[in-house]
Amino acid sequence: MSADTVVDVLHLTKRYSGVPAVDDVSLSVRRGEVYGFLGPNGAGKTTTLRMLLGLIRPTSGEVTVLGRRPGEAGTLSTIGSMIEGPAFYPFLSGRANLQVMARYSGVGTGQVGRALGAVGLASRGDDKFSAYSLGMKQRLGVAAALLKDPDLIVLDEPTNGLDPAGMRDMRQLIRELGDSGRTVILSSHMMGEVQQVCDRVGVIDSGRMLVESTVEELRGEGELVVRGAPADVARTTLEQLECVQDVRVVDDGLRVRVEESRTGEVTRALVLAGVDVREVRRQERELEDVFFEITASGGDHV
Amino acid sequence: MSELVDVTRAELFKLVRRPAAWTLLVAAVVLSQVFGYLIPYLSYAGGGSGPMEGASKAAVLASVLPDQMVANALGGFPVFAGALALVFGALVFGSEYGWGTVKTVLTQRPGRLRVVSGQLVAMTLAVAVGVLVLLGLGAVSSTVIALSEEQSTSWPSAVDLLAGYGGGLAIMVMWASLGAALGVVLRGVALPIGLGVVWVLGVENLISGVADSVLTGLQPLRDVLPGVNAGSLASAVMPVRPPGIGSAPGVTTSVADGRALVTVLCYVAVCVVVTLWTTRRRDVV
Numbered sequence: 368m369s370a371d372t373v374v375d376v377l378h379l380t381k382r383y384s385g386v387p388a389v390d391d392v393s394l395s396v397r398r399g400e401v402y403g404f405l406g407p408n409g410a411g412k413t414t415t416l417r418m419l420l421g422l423i424r425p426t427s428g429e430v431t432v433l434g435r436r437p438g439e440a441g442t443l444s445t446i447g448s449m450i451e452g453p454a455f456y457p458f459l460s461g462r463a464n465l466q467v468m469a470r471y472s473g474v475g476t477g478q479v480g481r482a483l484g485a486v487g488l489a490s491r492g493d494d495k496f497s498a499y500s501l502g503m504k505q506r507l508g509v510a511a512a513l514l515k516d517p518d519l520i521v522l523d524e525p526t527n528g529l530d531p532a533g534m535r536d537m538r539q540l541i542r543e544l545g546d547s548g549r550t551v552i553l554s555s556h557m558m559g560e561v562q563q564v565c566d567r568v569g570v571i572d573s574g575r576m577l578v579e580s581t582v583e584e585l586r587g588e589g590e591l592v593v594r595g596a597p598a599d600v601a602r603t604t605l606e607q608l609e610c611v612q613d614v615r616v617v618d619d620g621l622r623v624r625v626e627e628s629r630t631g632e633v634t635r636a637l638v639l640a641g642v643d644v645r646e647v648r649r650q651e652r653e654l655e656d657v658f659f660e661i662t663a664s665g666g667d668h669v
Numbered sequence: 670m671s672e673l674v675d676v677t678r679a680e681l682f683k684l685v686r687r688p689a690a691w692t693l694l695v696a697a698v699v700l701s702q703v704f705g706y707l708i709p710y711l712s713y714a715g716g717g718s719g720p721m722e723g724a725s726k727a728a729v730l731a732s733v734l735p736d737q738m739v740a741n742a743l744g745g746f747p748v749f750a751g752a753l754a755l756v757f758g759a760l761v762f763g764s765e766y767g768w769g770t771v772k773t774v775l776t777q778r779p780g781r782l783r784v785v786s787g788q789l790v791a792m793t794l795a796v797a798v799g800v801l802v803l804l805g806l807g808a809v810s811s812t813v814i815a816l817s818e819e820q821s822t823s824w825p826s827a828v829d830l831l832a833g834y835g836g837g838l839a840i841m842v843m844w845a846s847l848g849a850a851l852g853v854v855l856r857g858v859a860l861p862i863g864l865g866v867v868w869v870l871g872v873e874n875l876i877s878g879v880a881d882s883v884l885t886g887l888q889p890l891r892d893v894l895p896g897v898n899a900g901s902l903a904s905a906v907m908p909v910r911p912p913g914i915g916s917a918p919g920v921t922t923s924v925a926d927g928r929a930l931v932t933v934l935c936y937v938a939v940c941v942v943v944t945l946w947t948t949r950r951r952d953v954v
Contacts, residue, residue, distance in 0.1 A: 420776050422953040440672065444778040454769035458687055470679035471777035471784075473672065511773065 371398045373519055373550045374419060379428035381414055388414045390574040392428075396552055396567075401545035403565030403582070404554040405658065411574040412554040413451050416523055419552070420448055433519060444472070447517035449525060453508025457497035461488055461507050464496055468511050482510040487536065501528035509537070520544060521552045526560060538564050562586075562654040572662045586652045591630060594620040594646040595637055604640040608633060620646065672779040676787025677794070684761070684795050693757050694799055697750050701803050704749075704917075705741035706810040709733050724913030731911040735811040735824050739833030740907040742800075742807045744917030746837055747900035748869060750803070751844040751919075754796060755865040758848025761792050762944065763858035772953050785948045789849065789941060796845050800837045804830075825908060836906035836930070840899040843933045844869070846940035847895065853944045869896055877923070892924050895936050901929035 374396035381389040389411040396402045406412050417423040418430055421438015435442040455464040465479040483492045486506040491499070499507065505528050512520055522541065526534045541564050545551050555561050561568055562582055569579040578585070595601040602621055605614050610629040615622045625633060627649060637644050684690050713729045724732075733741065745751075765771040774784055808824070815822045824830070851861030873896035880887035891897055900919040905926035910916070924932065 417772075417953070422772055422775060424952060438780070440778055440780045440783070443776060443780075446776070448776050450772055450776070452769070454773045456683060456687075456768065456770060458689075459683065463682075463686065467679045467683055468773065468777055470675050470682060471774060471779065473675050473778050515778075 372396070373398050373433055374402075374552065375429075375431040376415070376419070377429040379415065379418060379430060380426045381411075381418060381423060382426045387574050389418070389425075392571065392574070392576045394569045394576060394579055396550060398550055399545070399548050400566040401541060401551045401553060401564055403561035403568040404552060404571065405556070405558065405561050405568050405654075406554075406571035407556055407662075410556075410571045412556075412571060413523055414574075415571070416448075416450055416521055416552070416554060419521060420446065420450065422450070444515065445518045446521060447512030447515050447519070448521040448523075449505075449508035449512045450521070450523045452523075452527065453504045453511070455496045455504070455507060455511075457495070460493045460495055461499065461503075461510075462492035464507065465492075465511060465514060469514055472515050474515055478514050478516070482513045485513055485540065486510045502530060502533045505529055506533070506537070509540070517549070519550045519552070523554045524556070525553065526555070526557065534560070558653070558655040558658050568654075570658060570661055577661050582654060585657050586654060587624070587657070589627075589649055589651040590622045591625050591633065592617075592620050592622055592646065592648050592650050593633070593637070593644070595642040595644040597642070600640055601637055601642045601644075604637055604642060605633070608636055622650075672783045673787050673790070676779055676784055677790045680761075680788050680791030681794065684791060687760075689760055690757065690795065693753050693760075694802065697745075697753050697799060697803060698806055700749050700753075701742060701745055702806060702810060705744060705807060706733050706814065710814055724911070724915075728911035728913050730814075730818060730820065732914045733811055734815050734820055735808060735822055737908060737910070738804060738807040738811050739825055739829060739837075740910060740917075741811070742804045743833060743837045743840070743903040743907060744920060746840045746903050747896055747917075747919030747921075749918075751840065751896065751899060752866050752869045754799075754841045754844035755848035755851075755869060756862050757796070757799075758792060758845035758850075759852040759858055759861040759865060760848075761788060761795075761845075761852070762849040763852025763855070763861050766852070766856040767858050775953060781949050782945055785853075785945050789846075789944065792845055792849060793842055796841045797838055800834060800841055804834060804837070829906075829908065832906045836902050839930065839933050839937070840902055843895060843899060843936045843940075846937050846944070850940040850943045850947075853947050873897065874919075877921075888923075892928075893932065895933070897921060897923050898929045898932040898936075901926070902933050905929060 372395050376392060376394045379389055379392045380387060392415055404412050414423060418425050419432055419437055430437050432442050433445055462479055465482060466476045469476045469479055483489045486509050488506055488510060491503060505525060509525055526537050529537055538560060541551055541553060553565060565582055567581050568585060570577045593601060602614060605611050605621060605623055610625055610632060612624045634644060634647050709729050710733055713726055775781060812822055848861060848865055851865055855861050873894050876887060876894060877891050877897055880891035896919055900921040901924035904920050904922050
């Protein structure tokens, strides 16, 4: 584990009654990055995060967090987290809940106001937690994660239940945390969110890590969308070009993977083949497309 | 050590703001005052011989005077107040699972053993305050009765008061610890409270009754039951009751004084170990 690696997971497995919930997962999170842990519901994200925090003991494998074993007091004192939804005391106000957590954490209750302000709950801090909307509860969970001014922040689906404006604010907050030098692990099943916020991403499905890479690498160089007539001639021409890979018919056009610098060459070939070219444009691939490709191929994509 | 203090402070902060904790204290106070003072005094003032068959009017009045305050406070501990203490322990620990806050708490700074230890300390402090309140209000009520009836206002000796308080505290902490252990093992509130209360109010009485009458071979089993030992300990630290005034439900002399105290403390120790071990070993899912 290098000095710049905050979380190091090797061959992590958790089985329940012999059934693997997490199966041989390895991942590393580097200092100062926002790491997206991407996968569908039930993929094993939360179980993995719980093991990082010492809430669950692995069946096998190694976990190192900030150079220590997970769950130790010295480790937990530098981690802020919200796992599988916010859980607080319903009879206490939001502020009082944070005061309880501040006492548990051994930080001054003076941090409470700052944390409430950071998530936009300063004016509703004295309301009972039980009276909070789901979005407010979610924001209080993030506020609790910020109380310790932690080096590492682990947020499990933090935008669940937020309205569009709340989601935007939350993503902005997470990005700001990353920009301020903190390391953030963000689990999500929302690919747009990961694409917007994260530097690197690990894709997990059915308990297995399929790929770990930067968002840019995963998305690749994008695709060229081509529309022209006759379509069959256009397709044949494209398939014969050496610089073109992976010709696919999508809606009424064709999509091909080709370097951006070869766009002119492709257009020229189509025109010379007698194709009436109506549209040639470059389109960045969405992480969503990549994700479904990866999960469909079981990780062979990358 | 500072982490233990932090956890204890956090738990006390929660407890003083928790309506359920105050509700249980009020229930214990009302039961203690009504059955310890109000009903005996009304039966005395009403001119009858009171609910205690065979007791004289003077004995009924004597039973609510200040020198009987330990007996009146502790009379409810083996059964009714004990059941409330068990509910309190189950609430303190089991609710954390019901609300899912156990994961929030265990991902703050302290390790699991320190968290549970701090919670146990806070629970014990709260029970200690509760026992003090019951004794204190008993002292107030009995003194008021003594003054209004021009009777002796003399209190029990300091040693008797301390013994009564210590015995009462041991009994209530035992019940609360049983509630705590059940709350952690069963990861909730409803089942521990249901099982615990049925045990305290029903099963123990049944076993004791059967062991005392038709199946005397069950007496060794009876003598290790928590309620029977709590009743024996309460009996050991109580003053002699006025003639004709019977024991409160559950107060018994089945087990020798010293053995009762040791058994009660053993129950506390076992419950604490079970609570700590279970929390330490188990995954928080």
